[in-house]
Amino acid sequence: MFGLQVDCGLLLEPLGFIKVLEWIFSIFVFSTCGGFHGETTLLVSCKGVVNKTVTAVFAYPFRLNTVRFSAPDSNRCDGTWTDIYLVGNFSSSAQFFVTLAALAFLYCIAALVVYIGYKHVYQHNSKFPLTDLAVTIVTTFLWLVSTSAWAKALADIKISTGAGIIPLIDSCKAPETTCHFGSVTSMRSLNVSVVFGLLNMILWGGNIWFVYKDTNLHSQLIRGSQVPGRYSAQRI
Secondary structure, eight states: SSSOOOOGGGGSSSSHHHHHHHHHHHHHHHHTTTEEEEEEEEEEEEEEEEEEEEEEEEEETGGGGEEEEOOOOTTTTTOOOOOOBOOOOOOHHHHHHHHHHHHHHHHHHHHHHHHHOHHHHHOTTTTTHHHHHHHHHHHHHHHHHHHHHHHHHHHHHHHHTTTGGGGOOOOGGGGGEEEEEEEOOOOHHHHHHHHHHHHHHHHHHHHHHHHHHHHHHHHHHHHTSSTTTSSTTTTO
């Protein structure tokens, strides 16, 4: 009863096909977000220095408050240049988002193994479909929360690494010192990660119905509606 019986044709059924898409889309989430590296640059002119590029390199998990700009020169603008850090710590939102993607990736692998290799067990043991339904509902909610939090954090990251940081830098206000914004690495891959977060939420939410149909809750509802005089107003 518990032997392995692989049926790859189940991947073409809605439940199996959506699970594969969830698995693939989770990979895109932690690759586009977790693999990001970027930098923001300023052009600094001060005593003995003209348009020197100073750089702050940042990456996942985006603890920007630990990221420091390089000094314009060894004399640190004749002592007027102090250590400058970016503002904000967005690691909680970023790590929540990426960790959820990693857990969803692992769960999809386990679910696909059970669904494809042990479909007979999945069908005869009501605990598997019910567990799958509970996990699917919770994961859908977590995708909503984590994607919303990460989208907000991303908007703040763009502000914290953009041209608006110059008025906040005290060293740029020193006599004979001027600062101009140079550039910041494109964050298109991070924008894409938000899109894939939303797609994951839609996929997991849409899959609730297909998982529910495999549970005894759905079968009991069908049997109840077929009893004369009961649930006559219901339609499946």
